[in-house]
Amino acid sequence: MNRRHHLWRCVLPPLLRYPTVDELDARAATLVARHPRDARLRRVGSSRAGTPLSLLSVGHGSRQALVVAGPHANEPVGGATALRLAERVLADPRLTEGADATWNLLLCLDPDGLRRNEGWLHGPYTLGHYFRRFFRPGFLEQPEWLPDGAAAAVLPETRTLLGLQDELRPFLQCSLHGVDVGGGFVELTRDLPGLAGRIAQTAARLGIPRELGPYDTLYWPGLGPAVYRIPPPRRGDLAAAITEAAVESTWFHPHSYGTVTAVVEAPMWSVAAVEDATEPADPAGVLRTVSHTLRHDTEVLQRLLARIRPHHAGAPDAARLLAPVDDYLLVCPGLADAWDPDVKGTDGTRPLPPLSTAHLATLRIAGRRLALRTAGLLHQLVAGAGRDPAGVLPELDRLIDAWCADYRDGCGARWVPVARQVEYQARVVLAAFELAGRQEPVRSRSGEQGWGAEAAVPMHQE
Secondary structure (H helix, E strand, C coil): CCHHHHHHHHHCCCCCCCCCHHHHHHHHHHHHHHCCCCEEEEEEEECCCCCEEEEEEECCCCEEEEEECCCCCCCCHHHHHHHHHHHHHHHCHHHCHHHCEEEEEECCCCHHHHHCCHHHHCCCCCHHHHHHHCCCCCHHHCCCEECCCHHHCCCHHHHHHHHHHHHHCCCEEEEEEEEEEECEEEEECCCCCCHHHHHHHHHHHHCCCECCCCHHHCCCCEEECCEEECCCCCCCCHHHHHHHCCCEECCCHHHHHCCEEEEEEEEEEECHHHHCCCCCCCHHHHHHHHHHHHHHHHHHHHHHHHHHHHHHCCCCCHHHHHHHHHHHHHHHHHHHHHHCCCCCCCCCCCCCCCCCHHHHHHHHHHHHHHHHHHHHHHHHHHHHHCCCCCCCHHHHHHHHHHHHHHHHHHCCCEECCHHHHHHHHHHHHHHHHHHHHCCCEEECCCCCEEECCCCCCCCCCC
16 A cells, blocks of 8 residues: 555545534644644634635645535535645645645635524435535635626635635645535636546446536536636626626636636536436437426426415525525526527527436536525425414425436436545545645736636737
């Protein structure tokens, strides 16, 4: 067994469940107490509810790496991965002194949202338990996005992250995300040649399917299997922003420093079909089924919402829970039309690219995800109120059970143990770190040195 593998195994005990906000801070503080020379923990900001935003830094090198965990409230794997990375880096000086690097790990960008997910964090890890307790804020409350540009950012979490990016000017930024159902993939703002091969090796060793046609990247250029190039932001309507990350974001904010941002996605429930690159026998037929199903499910949910809203709109949590519901129901009809081969768009809608079996599997998963999230949030609203004057809970329970069964039995969704999710994500981050560290420095627009594979390009002009 080589030294690096030995260190990985000895320093990093398996994680059996996701850590909470308080557990993240407590474990980070323990690491700092054990390694006071090499690790520091500081409060870099506060959430909207006043929860500290904690940055764990390891090493004293001049080149900065920034790892952002928990940008989406329902994707808790990133916090566990950040802790694993800290332990790994503390155990191997080649990742700090040997690389002249400092690792900066933001333990959770949206701690308020993560707290709202604590009802399912410790299991049982079943689809029904997850979706009935799932929370993800509306688009405008997600701190990675800059719908009105960096200067107009209003969320304190967003301003904290922007400040860190401007302070550190990292050569690499990794944003840690979790796919609830599907496979692993990476989105990049700059190419990292060789990353696709590293992902393939890691995924094969850990039994993680690579997502070869993610719904998020349907119109984005590919840089290799399961690696996609994030296009520069462009102005568009809210529906486009929600579905395509079309607005400015904290992924691109440090672009002028030469930063490469890697959005690293790890699956909670894996589906083997998302890695099937074969040509489907009847893509049009599958698309009709997917689009018709999404259209039907949306109509059902809209009717349920119309029954629920008059009774619960004034509840304490109603605004927070209904914002994402309204977002999902806003985008569903347009997506159903965009995926339907029998609908001829007249609004400039782009035609679908050639689709593999993997693409069709991810579109089916994406449509079902939107419906399940909507039903789960509505269920929380009504169940949390302790009363059901509209009589919707039995129907919501039936829908959630049926749609979860479709994921489990129809798509073959299988739970990926937390330890394996973390191991996969950490190894992909380490691969990105190594490859980004080989890049030549480039000059930013201000003439200062940054790092990247190509010259920095002004926003909207790449």
